[in-house]
Amino acid sequence: MKALILFDHIREEHYSVVNNKPQFKLFSTPNGKILKSILDKFAGLKRTKGIKNYDINYLYNAIPQPIYNDYGKIIKYNDVKQSEVKPYYERMNNIIMENKYDIIIPLGKLGVKYLLNVSSIGKVRGVPTKVDIGSHTTWVLPTYSIEYTNVNKNAERYVVADLELVGKFIKEGEEAFKPKTVEYELVTDIERVREIFSKEVKNDNNDGVDITAWDLETNSLSPEKKGSKPLVLSMSWKNGQGVTIPLYKSDFTWENGQQDIDEILSMLKEWVASKDDIKVGHHLKYDIKFLMATQNFVNFESNLDTLVGWYLTVSQESTESKRLSDITYMVTDMGGYDKPLEDFKVWFIQELLKKVSNTINNRKKDNKKEAKKKYGVKVTEYDSWIESKLQESVALDEHDEKLHVSLEEKKYINLGLTPEVLNHNVFMDEDIQEVLKSSKEYMSLSEKGKSYVLNTALTLINKFRNVKDVINEVDGGNFNYDWIPLELMHPYASGDTDACRRIYCKIMDKFKQQDRPKARELFERDYPRLDRTLARIESNGLFADLDYMEKNNEVYNKELDKVENRVRNHPLIKEFEESRYELYLAGVEEFENNTPKERDKEITQYRDKFKNGSWKFKISSGVHKGEVLYDILSIMLPYDQNYVKSASFTKKRENEITWEDYKTDSKSLTYILKNMDLKEDVKSLIEDLLYYASIQTKRNSFTNKLPNMINKETRTLHGSFSATTTSTGRLASSNP
CATH class of the missing domain: 3.30.420.10 (Ribonuclease H-like superfamily/Ribonuclease H)
Structure with missing residues (x-):
């Protein structure tokens, strides 16, 4: 058994340079020593001069930009973007295929994104998953890094449990990841x-x-x-x-x-x-x-x-x-234990319903061509034409009844078209047969269970036509457990x-x-x-007065329009818009009066940047508000994470901050009002910006949002409360 411990990226302390050559020294660092110790103790993975049960490697094979504290010590690294990591995927694929690892243990979010296409390690840690990397199949079991456990002691117990599971895999192989069977x-x-x-x-x-x-x-x-x-x-x-x-x-x-x-x-x-x-x-x-x-x-x-x-x-x-x-x-x-059912759910929607849906859509495409050829029906008019034809009455003869032809099928047949309604004959298609055989869960069902699955698939596709439109008609969700046969x-x-x-x-x-x-x-x-x-x-639920909400929404919209008009007529905003409009006109003139080679690219870009009214001030835009307050008015905020954008506060020192780095949220604007000596017109502008944001939040959060969540029959709102989703123990709510 051989494992790969996959770090997200290289850290400076993992290497030193001796005689201009990099020297790997992870296991000389405090965190490296801990990692080596727990891999040995809990997973049985050893790394000595004579034994090497695992390799260490890095997905992003470089050192991200370090972030230093005031004493020159690295406290963390800048986040690495997916666009920066993806070029390294091929390198890692080749390493995995060459070494044929039995199990890979990613220690961060970049690794789980690469291996499992999941953004958060917390959602998948401790859960073994089999994946294909090129021509090689391996197991993946994510866990937290030692660096993470240093700041989150709760995570230590998870790392121990995860590595103990890896240890079982080392001893027992794949059997360690198979649930012990129980006859229920x-x-x-x-x-x-x-x-x-x-x-x-x-x-x-x-x-x-x-x-x-x-x-x-x-x-x-x-x-x-x-x-x-x-x-x-x-x-x-x-x-x-x-x-x-x-x-x-x-x-x-x-x-x-x-x-x-x-x-x-x-x-x-x-x-x-x-x-x-x-x-x-x-x-x-x-x-x-x-x-x-x-x-x-x-x-x-x-x-x-x-x-x-x-x-x-x-x-x-x-x-x-x-x-x-x-x-x-x-x-x-x-x-x-639940994997067979989860696999069946994915297969049923993404494989079976998709394939059956394609069949009905292909019939429709052919019918459009035939209807155009036979009846002169334009492709764009086919839907309304066939709908009217399906309203006409037809009668079934003895032959139809023997063959169990439905009235809807008969209408298509009379028109010389292929029925856009499916029956069990569709499952005789070779491609659909292959889909059916590809599911172990389906193939293990009794004939009654198989029949239930096929009948359910037919009913759904005949009703919704396209797999993308299939919903649970009870709650509007994307799945209904009644679609699963009881025996499964x-x-x-x-x-x-x-x-x-x-x-x-x-x-x-x-x-x-x-x-x-x-x-x-x-x-x-x-x-x-x-x-x-x-x-x-x-x-x-809570009773909701929809009429009152509607009236409130109208009042909010009128008030927002009123404030926006007042802001737009403010001298500072006019100056902002005039400046941008002049740039737009300059860009148009440069584009129209010069050949592509002669155009000044910097001036020409304003034509596209400010077209379709984009030169106008957008009252909800943080960039626009920032330009007016911090660029035009030269207002400066304290070098504090409450007022400086988090990315800028992390990356830049105080003397490197520009107007673009300041926040424009209510806390920042309130600080300006309370702590700076402002002219009355500037003060009124900031008050209007704050007032607008407040009204907009109320409208968007309540009168716009809540009516769509209310049960129209009972006029009640049914949210959900949770007592276990906050670290402080307070209640949380969702929807709304």
Whole structure:
């Protein structure tokens, strides 16, 4: 086994120059010594005179511009742009193919962008992924650099966990990255459901842990939307075990239909409200909210959340992933249990639907040509022409009925066109057959499961025509879990609860190790109450007065126009515009009166730069405001990161700052008003700029934005609150 440790870029301390030759000295530096030590200790990767289990290399094979402190010490390096890194991709590809590394461990965002096309390392660290680099296939497992752990001590535990996983790979090979298989149960008998609620969840202390995990898979991420339903319920009362109980899943019908579903929901309702039965889930607030909104559940007691537990015991960093599947890699042997389902989702949309969509689009192209040839229909008029023709009535004969020809197909046939509606014959196409065979998940399905997938694909493409237009009609999203056959969904759904229960056990171990009784009390008593309360607020929503918002929007727009006109008539702004307009005219004159060779390029450029009214002052433009305040008026702000753009403050010393480096935000403008002796006309201009920005923010954030987020049927706004996405513990909200 051979590994590659991939740094983003070279650091000055990694090399020294001896006799005009660079000498590699990474492992002589404090950070290098730590890296070498933990690679040996946790991953079993050694680097000695006789053993070399890994190589060190750099994606950006150069030293970025260093940033020094006042004492001349490098404190960090300028960010390297993707455009600067990409020229080095080919070099790294060749190195990887030549050395045939078994695993690559990137230590920064440039490396994960190159290998995984992901911008943030926090989203993918600790998750092994197989990638193709040219002709070579290798594993990639990102982790944080030692430099990062120096400033973020929480990251140390992640690096240790990641390297321990690498160590398993070194010993076991690919088996280390494969989830341990568990045979989960799909419950299809109502008697078994009764047994689960009356017996199994009551005796869930059989492995020393008194808890049952539960989870829902749903057809919508917006339970307040009409048509939102829970598809399946999954439960686990013992590690290494899980069951899935269908509810409103389209490819399953209970023997007694809705009567059985009502009974299951009744048992679930009683169980989640029980104080005696302790329950756990991951991001459980969503499931609680869903049952509140769609099934009118009210009471939820003793429902703990592993997302909260992980937040309290492991990490409050907002940039680090707390997804169930990612945590599973760290603390269980189930890492990757959900990969088959995730692979199926990608294949279904990007491969199957795309190929079927291409078929219907190709038929349309051919029909356009035929309609033009046969009926003189212009290509641009085809859509309206065929729509009118499809409104005409036709009758099916016995031959049509034997062949199961639909009325819509018959209309196309009568016109001498190929039907732009697909049936199962499309799946006989060789190219589509290849797509079907390319999915291990599809090929492993029963005939019933395969039929469900094909019927779903046909229904979606016949309705939306183009794969780019396919949406979940319930919530407007890009996927619906009801598109997945039950036999493929249920191991994933059961796996969710199995993983959740195992993670819960690890969290409880951490509470004991950390000896934090108050934090445990938060987890077991206070956060469940908070989750329940937030779920109720989200489910109920807030009533929105759309008429009032519309009136407010009109008032804001009028006020913005009024302020903008006042600003535009200000002498300073007129001077700004006149100067730019004169440059524009000079550019036009230079362009029209001279040949290309004779033109002055500097003057000519103003023709394009200021055309179409671009010479006018834009009140929302930071550049325009900056030019007026800091160039024309020569106002200077303090050399402070509150008033100097971050990139300029990092790169430039005080004597190097120009007017272009100053910020024009409200803090900067307020500072000018409060601390500088200004003429009244300048003061009124800055006050107008601040006022305009304030009104614009209110309009854009509220009266413009909120109406599009409101449920038009109920006139309510359903946002989402989170108690685990800030490092300070405060609540955060989204949408809005």
